[in-house]
Amino acid sequence: MSHYLVTGATGGSTSGAGAPNRLEINVFVKQEDQFSLYIQALQLISGKSQSEIDSFFQIGGIHGLPYVPWDGAGSKPVDPDAWEGYCTHGSVLFPTFHRPYVLLVEQAIQAAAVNIAATYTVDKARYQQAALNLRQPYWDWALKPVPPPEVISLDEVTIVNPSGQKVSVANPLRRYTFHPIDPSFPDPYASWPTTLRYPTSDDASASEDISQLTRTLENAQLRTKTYNLLTRVHTWPAFSNHTVGDGGSASNSLEGIHDSVHVDVGGNGHMSDPSVAAFDPIFFMHHAQVDRLLSLWSALNPGVWITNGPSGDGTWTIPADTEVGKNTNLAPFWKTQTQYWTSANVTSTQGYTYPEFNNLNMGDTAAVKAAIAKQVNQLYGGTSSIFSSFAATAGQSLSSESISKITTTPTTAPTTSGTAKVSSDKDIQAQSNDGAPQVMLASVGPGNSQDSKELWEWTARVQIKKHEVGGSFKVLFFLGNIPNDPREWSTAESFVGAFHGFVNTSAERCANCRRQQDVVLEGFVHLNDGIAKISNLNTFDPAVVEPYLTSNLHWRVQKVSTEVVDLSAVPSLQVTVTSTRLTLPPGAPFPVPGETQHHHGITHGRPGGSRQDTSSESA
Numbered sequence: 001m002s003h004y005l006v007t008g009a010t011g012g013s014t015s016g017a018g019a020p021n022r023l024e025i026n027v028f029v030k031q032e033d034q035f036s037l038y039i040q041a042l043q044l045i046s047g048k049s050q051s052e053i054d055s056f057f058q059i060g061g062i063h064g065l066p067y068v069p070w071d072g073a074g075s076k077p078v079d080p081d082a083w084e085g086y087c088t089h090g091s092v093l094f095p096t097f098h099r100p101y102v103l104l105v106e107q108a109i110q111a112a113a114v115n116i117a118a119t120y121t122v123d124k125a126r127y128q129q130a131a132l133n134l135r136q137p138y139w140d141w142a143l144k145p146v147p148p149p150e151v152i153s154l155d156e157v158t159i160v161n162p163s164g165q166k167v168s169v170a171n172p173l174r175r176y177t178f179h180p181i182d183p184s185f186p187d188p189y190a191s192w193p194t195t196l197r198y199p200t201s202d203d204a205s206a207s208e209d210i211s212q213l214t215r216t217l218e219n220a221q222l223r224t225k226t227y228n229l230l231t232r233v234h235t236w237p238a239f240s241n242h243t244v245g246d247g248g249s250a251s252n253s254l255e256g257i258h259d260s261v262h263v264d265v266g267g268n269g270h271m272s273d274p275s276v277a278a279f280d281p282i283f284f285m286h287h288a289q290v291d292r293l294l295s296l297w298s299a300l301n302p303g304v305w306i307t308n309g310p311s312g313d314g315t316w317t318i319p320a321d322t323e324v325g326k327n328t329n330l331a332p333f334w335k336t337q338t339q340y341w342t343s344a345n346v347t348s349t350q351g352y353t354y355p356e357f358n359n360l361n362m363g364d365t366a367a368v369k370a371a372i373a374k375q376v377n378q379l380y381g382g383t384s385s386i387f388s389s390f391a392a393t394a395g396q397s398l399s400s401e402s403i404s405k406i407t408t409t410p411t412t413a414p415t416t417s418g419t420a421k422v423s424s425d426k427d428i429q430a431q432s433n434d435g436a437p438q439v440m441l442a443s444v445g446p447g448n449s450q451d452s453k454e455l456w457e458w459t460a461r462v463q464i465k466k467h468e469v470g471g472s473f474k475v476l477f478f479l480g481n482i483p484n485d486p487r488e489w490s491t492a493e494s495f496v497g498a499f500h501g502f503v504n505t506s507a508e509r510c511a512n513c514r515r516q517q518d519v520v521l522e523g524f525v526h527l528n529d530g531i532a533k534i535s536n537l538n539t540f541d542p543a544v545v546e547p548y549l550t551s552n553l554h555w556r557v558q559k560v561s562t563e564v565v566d567l568s569a570v571p572s573l574q575v576t577v578t579s580t581r582l583t584l585p586p587g588a589p590f591p592v593p594g595e596t597q598h599h600h601g602i603t604h605g606r607p608g609g610s611r612q613d614t615s616s617e618s619a
């Protein structure tokens, strides 16, 4: 049997880059030719028989349900107790597994696009070139948390068809229509004919609450979490996955932030459940962003790549409770007829690049690192990092009015040149500074001297057993009053951020999930923006913030259905508040964290609080 080799897309070029750019979705939707081809190609693979290997259904099915082999990879599950999808979660393989996964969908879409381009009777050469340049777009949720209407609200989009006419067509980015609903799907997926985001019920007739989706994403603090990930995490165990990291970090893993996006996009729909998430077409633009953050992080941490670690829940081909590492097969992605891709051979992008790397000498590791650091500061450091509150309040009192003005300043809206060129990435960058972490160059806030370059950063660390809730869930943090109606929690005035568990709902199917009751997730919710917005404090000094948080910080646990989980039902939950003193030594690209202090006393003695009874500042 001949295997379907995963190669990624081929051909094409972007000026100044080794291969064509993947484009940010806000830029991509403005590229008339590429967007028209992408929409038609996605329609084509979505419409293919669900038994065809390169159909959207089969590709989406690699992630979880239906638990059957794809292209002969593992004719039966290697461990009947393991998670039966192929996708690796909760292990060091998380970032590298999803790299060939996105390559696979990218190549299937491009293959369809090349055929479609050949049928154009108007501007054929332009469309054929656009098909060669076509790559999977990414959704940079750290820059602009809400995707464009073409992704979340339009049921029809306008494209140029092969006869050169502008036509409205059903939008395949909005949802996937099952044909048929696979008999393996459990409820509620068995009753939903399409993928759904924020379904209003479990019934077949459920509608979607897109305004809840939008408001939830706006409050998701994705930029702050991403800036912290890129600038403060330097080891693969802490970077790669959502299990307890290196102990000293106060920043989320790539997987942890990714989990948040899944749950905040899905509500109680498909994206919130790993077993069906990849059927929602937004999955692949989310994962292209995850892949881009892998590229940016690896440029900032040259030479750091996968280290060995435990396999967590295991997969269809990887037994639970074993060690995985750089040579573990990333099944089902065949690299040759006899070998799978491994983490060791995805250390660079394959047939695509990201705009941040354009015009860099890729062999010059130090120059690449410096250039990427500058872009990370431009994109994520200036306007909504932990320091944002201070940029414009030098010497003033930290009033909630002045802060809310700052923290709600919208990002520069994406625009494009309107040409077919694929070099418009600059248009979506916040062009507010020269690439230095500007806020640190301003005063660090009231209570400190004008030229002080230090700041206390406050974070709630969450640890909780992955399978204790029995599906995806959120731990929400509030400063002050919590609304009575749990449906209002995610958008409440007092809500400051959440930790998200992205967990298979059909855990009863997964014997290992029972066996592995002890897998503990770890994540972080940053509190500075919330403190600045809600409190009347004028400093982040521990002497002031510690008593404030002791009285005002509260947390709740909620399923994705918004059903409240009583804290007594999650005995493993442990919330510990930490503070980290950040400084900016002259010439440093990023703030430098001092030792993280654990303020156990803030949460000790409350349900889900720290187990340590001292407010000592030790770990």
Ligand SMILES: N[C@@H](Cc1ccc(O)cc1)C(=O)O
Pocket (backbone or CB within 6 Å): 294, 295, 296, 298, 299, 300, 302, 346, 347, 348, 349, 362, 363, 364, 365, 366, 368, 369
């Ligand atoms: N190899 C990185 C990106 C990178 C490129 C050049 C470097 O010098 C460093 C890192 C990736 O995974 O995409």
